[in-house]
Amino acid sequence: MKKKVVSLLLVAAMIMTMLAGCGKDSGSTDTGSSDDGDGSVTKTEIGEYTEEDPYHLVFSYVEFYEQDDDARAAVQDAINAKMIPEYHIEVELLPLQYADYQSTIQLMLSGGDDLDVMPIFYTFASSWINMGGIYDMAEFMDTEEGKAIVEALGEENANVGSMNGVLYGFPANKESVELGGLCMRADVCDELGLTEKYGLEANKDAYDGTYYDWSVAEEIFAAVKAARPEMTPLYMYNSDQLVRFKFFDELVDGFGVLDWEADHASTKVVNKFETETYKEAVTMLADWYDKGYIFEDAATDTQGTASMMKAGNTFSYLTAIKPGFLAEAEAANGGKCYAMYFGDHKEGGLSTTNVSFFNTGISANSQDPEMAFKFVSALYADAELMNLWQNGIEDTNYKVLEDGTAFFVEGEDGSNYAYHQNTGWFMGNQFNSYVWNDGSKSADYWTLLQSHNDWAEYSPAFGFMWDSTDYSTEVTALQNALETYRAALHTGSVGLDKVDETIQKLNDALYAAGLQDVMDAKQEQLDKWLAEQK
Template sequence: MKLKKWAALTLCGVLMLSMLTACQGDSTESESVVQSEVSSSVADPVQAAIQARKDSGEYPKLVIAFPTVTGRPAGADRIQEKLNAYTEEKLGISVELEIMDMASYPQSMTLMLSSGEQADIFNAVSMGYSACANKGYCLDMGEDNLLETYGANIMEVLNPLYIEASKVDGIQYGLPQNRDMASGQGGYVIPKRFLDEIGFDYESMRTEESSDYIYTDIETIDEIYAQLHEKYPDMHVFLPNKSSHLRNVLQYDGLGDNFGVLMDPLNTLEVSNLFESEEFLETCKRYYEWNQNGYISKDALTDTATPQEQIKAGTGISHLCALKPGILQSQEQATTLPGQPTEELVIFQVLDDFMNSGAINGMNWCINSSTEYPVEAMQVLNLLYSDSVAANLLAWGEENVDYVKTDDGHITFPEGVDASNAEFSHSVNWLFPNQYITEVWVGQELNVYEETEKFNDNSKKSKALGFSFDNSSVMTEYTALVNVQNEYINQIMLGFVEPEAALKEMNEKLYAAGLEKYMAEKQKQLDVWAAANGVA
């Protein structure tokens, strides 16, 4: 491995330097110097690597590749220059930021990796972490103790459970972030003013541990919606978010997609068909009833406005969202009209906080197996995971240019800057290695990251946590299955068709599209993973 070659060269350099020093002075004293310097270099290879680069005056350049929603921000060159100056000072390494848009990232990043174009560090988001590992794109971080030696800070800041769960076939091909990995499912969001108007006593339902959410059951939501519809017959009581609706209404582990899932993810690794389950049918029946009762807009299938936009417009009342620390404040901001008092919300949670199999490995940071600089790449990652200056540069940009600190310890836009004209506002600070050491944006509680860490640790976890399905061998079937799902899912889930008959038709098409083969491949890979990881 390149690491062994580098270590040998570094040690040779230190020995030669020491020998030259020995020739210039007393032999006894020189021997002591030699032994001291050699022992120091062997004992601290991290500092030896940094010092060797600085002494040479030649700083290797590393390319860090990742996506944002809209691509390379206008101020990216400026942030790259700032980060580059910092990594040169700290590590003797130059960096270049290769920033792509999220939509084209999988194809563009795959092309870079397969063609040999330089991309020393990359994020596997939307590419499939297991697929990247299986295609040979990812360096084994455990070989020659690369992670242990040059990523010691990473080992300290990441939960050991998450590091272990990010291995593929027992090999450390990538690392997860410190971010919200769990999801509070079944979160029904309703403005307080509507609940007050119908006289619903929500305050008595709060418990000591539920300061932001009220834990209840779906039957309570039925009751609330019936009263809201009676009071506001011309408004849409429930506003569906089609892109995230399915994963918020049921607690299951999709194992990367919805085609072969764990319906009892806390207790079993048996893969089954979600769309044939009794739980899915009962959920669809409920939404069918809501639709027939008039709770859902007849234009819901084609409406592109978000639930928050519809609440601000006065046409809708409630919606469903995934929960996490800080979500109440975020939702209140999103539903408040500019210049108006904050829209106070009540959130009812009817399911558990849950971490599915892909929560950890959905967007891992990897080192390119073809990099010429494995040691340097690990040291850069180590810095990004543990150094708040570097972390904030990537997450928020440059202080007093892209953001300013408030008197109470938050950050916000400088005067005259907002999301529309900010030069480094990318909305993917959750993608970077360690969100916990970055600044907190105004509107969130200052302890949001401490609460997020506890939220992750206390959530219920799938038995398949860390499993990542590689569907490259059944990609033809996957494409056909997605087409069938897209044809039916929103009509069924939002109650526009009678669910039993529609699900029967949908399942027939799914099996014709290759669902059985797809599920069998998923079960096979899951069984191999379980055996390798000692999961029974």
């Protein structure tokens, strides 16, 4: 793309119009950098754009689900039918496959390719910033567009995507707090009297502050094992699920953390694997495993919860729970389920990476970052744009139901639709789009999710992003050391008699891999960041 500038002919025409209109209203409007859609000129420090000569913007995103090419092209046309007259922006959609996302963006940034707005996964932020590939959006935050983003996300979340003083991206507006517990088979709960004892109800999954200590879960597992000896009380598999039991602010990679469970206000970077919080969790799991409550092949199994629940040989599994969770779980598991919240605290913890997961940012390749920022802002403030990108064209790709929710048009469903992104959790303001209603969600679903977020307490390091660029070798070595012991410790299969010994071996390996150097550097960066917040 070449920079958009007003041609000499257009300049001459404007001068003639101004001269001819002296002393009267000429009908032309100079909007500066505003976008009021009245046919006026949108000016930035780099260029001037009109409906006839709009800024050409390349919008890249990950397309997690296959779309019909012709349908996507029609949606792009519909987006431009809105964006060109209202914003003087012509949008080119650039969908990427997740498997190729990182490498494609990296090549585009290094090659100087046309690219304006892009998704930034938090683990890629440091390298893309250091290579000069990301545009710092801080300068735009005092504009009307910046204020619109703050209004959508809130002050804390709007500024969470920062590193080394660079505002690199905005998180999606979605549920972020991971309040966890158990998803359990309803028939077994009914049979054992658990339903009545704990007030379990069909479709009751919204958190109201009621939660149980994990010792209650152990009592439930014992009852299940006694009544159904052929059934595994708790299915766990080879995936790190320790977060369901204890919350640490992982400070990105988990090597040097804040022990939030021990002290919500602490900013001291500690070795997670030496804390009493960690030991308590893995000891409990080992005890459960020895008692036969946990799936015996948990350390190596990769089947996943849906397969095990459908097979009928497991009672429960660990999961994050939120409003609408049970409907989705029941569809996946093939049967009725109940949800129970468990934990140590009434509230959940929010760290930088809970919120700043995928982020919406601007490429340094953008020919006019100010215009790119206007588009970014629209993803958070303009419901029509968000619906077009996510759901397509009304009455062609989706229909609006009587209650104000949306669903596929007649003849289409989740298996044969032409266009339906279903990725509002990924970029932009999900709460600005229609609630997608497959029969399991009500029109107030976004309000319920926002209420779910309100149960969170921010970590004192919220907004801090550890830059591990200079310690990439150590971090890789640390990950390898952890992986040697993680599955056994985090599924309980290490056995109660081997917990202390295995934790010691893990910590010896971590320190040998450079943990102390990483922790020291992380503490230094955190202290500097904290000082800048005062």
